[in-house]
Amino acid sequence: MTERNSYIAITRSQDSTDWLTGVLAELGEVVPADDVKVERILQLTDSLLASAVFLEMDSADYQQELMLIERLITAKPFLPVFVIGNEVNQDMLLAAMRVGARDFIKFGTRAVEVVAEVKRLAPFDARAQLSPTNPVGRITAVLSARPSADAAMLAMHLALAVQESGPTLLLDLGVPHGDAAFFLGLTPAFTFIDALHNLHHLDATLIETGFEKHKSGLTVLSLPDEPGPANQFTSADIYVLMRTLRRHFANIVVNLGGTAQSELLTLLLANVDQIMLLIEQTLPSCRQNIQLLKRLREEKVALGHVGLVIDRYLPKLQPDAASLAKSFELPLLSVLAPSGMARIATMNSGISMYELSPNNPYALSVRKLARFAVNGETELESQPLNLWRRLVLALFPYGSKA
Numbered sequence: 001m002t003e004r005n006s007y008i009a010i011t012r013s014q015d016s017t018d019w020l021t022g023v024l025a026e027l028g029e030v031v032p033a034d035d036v037k038v039e040r041i042l043q044l045t046d047s048l049l050a051s052a053v054f055l056e057m058d059s060a061d062y063q064q065e066l067m068l069i070e071r072l073i074t075a076k077p078f079l080p081v082f083v084i085g086n087e088v089n090q091d092m093l094l095a096a097m098r099v100g101a102r103d104f105i106k107f108g109t110r111a112v113e114v115v116a117e118v119k120r121l122a123p124f125d126a127r128a129q130l131s132p133t134n135p136v137g138r139i140t141a142v143l144s145a146r147p148s149a150d151a152a153m154l155a156m157h158l159a160l161a162v163q164e165s166g167p168t169l170l171l172d173l174g175v176p177h178g179d180a181a182f183f184l185g186l187t188p189a190f191t192f193i194d195a196l197h198n199l200h201h202l203d204a205t206l207i208e209t210g211f212e213k214h215k216s217g218l219t220v221l222s223l224p225d226e227p228g229p230a231n232q233f234t235s236a237d238i239y240v241l242m243r244t245l246r247r248h249f250a251n252i253v254v255n256l257g258g259t260a261q262s263e264l265l266t267l268l269l270a271n272v273d274q275i276m277l278l279i280e281q282t283l284p285s286c287r288q289n290i291q292l293l294k295r296l297r298e299e300k301v302a303l304g305h306v307g308l309v310i311d312r313y314l315p316k317l318q319p320d321a322a323s324l325a326k327s328f329e330l331p332l333l334s335v336l337a338p339s340g341m342a343r344i345a346t347m348n349s350g351i352s353m354y355e356l357s358p359n360n361p362y363a364l365s366v367r368k369l370a371r372f373a374v375n376g377e378t379e380l381e382s383q384p385l386n387l388w389r390r391l392v393l394a395l396f397p398y399g400s401k402a
Contacts (some may be wrong), residue, residue, distance in 0.1 A: 004028040006048040006239070010036060010068075011056040016107070020054055020084065025112040027051075027118060029270070034234035036064075038071040043200070045079060047240040052080040052122040055106075057096065059089035066099050073100030080122035083117075137246040139271060140373040142174075142309075144257040144278040145288035150311050151257020151278050152179035153343060154336070154366065157277075159253040160352055161370030163218040166250030169211075172222035173268070175258035181212065181222045185350025188212035191224045195241055196233050202244050219249070235267050242271040251374060261292070266299050274373060275306040276333060279324065281317055290328065309369070314338070334369050337361035338354035 005028030011017045021030040031048060033041055044050060051070065057065045069081050083096045083104045093104050102121045103116055140162075142155040151174050158171035159180075172180040173192060181188055190210040195202060198210075212220045245252060257278065259265050269275065277293070279285045296303060308325050313335035315321075325332035339362035342353050349356065353363040 005051040005306055006031055006034050006243075008041065008044050008048070008050050008053045010041070010053065012058070012131050016056050016084070019107060023109070023114040026115055027110070029239075030054075031236050031239045032234075034236045036068060038068060038075070041068070041072060042075055044240060045076065047199075050079070052082060052102075052118065054082045054084050057083050057085050057092060057100075059085065059087050059092045061187050062092050062095070069096060069101055070099040082118070082122075109390070111341070120334075137249045137252055138273050138374070139242070139246065139252040139254060140274045141254040141269060141272040142276050142278055143255050143259075143292075143306075144291040145270070146285060147175040147258025149176070149179050149183075149343075149347065152176075152183060152255050154276070154278060154309070154369075155253050155255035155257070156180040156183050157354070157363065157366040158370055158373060159218055159353060160214075160216055160354060161367050162251045162253060162373050163216055165370075165374050167248075168251045168253065169215070169219045169221060169245060169249040171245075171252055171254040172220060173259060174255035175260075177223045177227065178226055180255050181220050183347055183350065184214050184218075184220065184352070185212060186212050186220055188220055190221070191227075193224060193227055195221060196237050199237060199240055199244070202241070204248060207248050219339065221225070235263065238264065238267045239271070242268070253373065257352065259281070259292070261295050263371055266296070266301055269301050273305060274376070275303070276309045277306055277328070277330065278309050278311055279328075280311055281319060281324070282311065286324070286327070293328070307331045307372075309333050310335045312336065312338040313342050333366050333372060336365050 007020075007024055007028060007030050009017050009020050009030050010033045011020070017030065024030055028051065031044065031050075034046060041053065045053065055065055055069065072079060072081060079101060080102045083093070083101045084107065085104065086107050088104060088106060096104065103117060105117065127371065140158070142151050142158065144151045150170065155170060155174070159168055162168045170180060171192070172178060174180070188211075189211065194210070198206065207219070214220060254272065256265065256266065256268065277289060279289050293303065293306075299313050308328055308330040310321050310324060310332075313321065319327070321332055321335050337360070339353075339360050342357045342360045342362060345356050346353055353360050357363065
């Protein structure tokens, strides 16, 4: 996995953040600071291995910003701090340089010029901070537009199989809440919300003692039954949590089945390496998942790493797998057998199919998917197109592939 550089933005408006995000898109991710206290900014720089800080200053009032720059540079002398703003005020610029700012970048500057300047003055590569013996973990998300137990079933078995290759976390954030943990026979006391509340203390000790563990060694972190309002945490909190978890686990499997379109979903998907879009051979499933992809594209979520998984697949029923993959314009990763009795047995017993019926076609297919999640290798290929693709595209046009 290639760790992208992160840049912290301390701005006065969303428009400023959006502009900065656009011009730095080639270099990495822009994380808006949710607090201007120096302690919070320092926490973000440490957690995200930030390459630089961008601070918006107003020539009419900039004393607080000068103090912030001075304290940041005192704590981290080699941290590049850039000033951004609308006007080049010589007094402000000179004062900022005296306390340690690297340069001033005016709003509206062409992206190519901003990128060149940042590369010259902040040539930091996040990957250089990662130990070869402890590389950043790989995140695979199971995504589906429709709330059901199917995404939780896939995420649970995928995580169990991936765990065999190294320390793995199952992040159970789908709807209904907590299904994957329940299917494992677990009732986690420490939740995803608790982890966000404890970002300052989230270290190896807390993960080892607080996070729920399955007998296989798989670590599980779920949403509580009542997660509370979505706006109780900031985008910076999500970035910090995901980056922290990456450094503690070789692999992370995230269940996002049925998760409502929201800033949380967009942020989580921006932090994953592979998305497995789970669909069925039905028009309602196709329609809702195509609409989900369309909304994600409108939100500028990168979808070049999405693959299709068809659940409860019946080979004699149309549309077939190849036609669905062509319709979605996505690579086909796998088809999963219905295996209704085996699924019910797992749901009711808290024991996975790997124990109850290890040779079940569903279990065998998910094991192949696990190899893809770990190594990016898959054995399935698309097949010739039939009339189904033209039907779906006619009914549900959603634009070109991202």
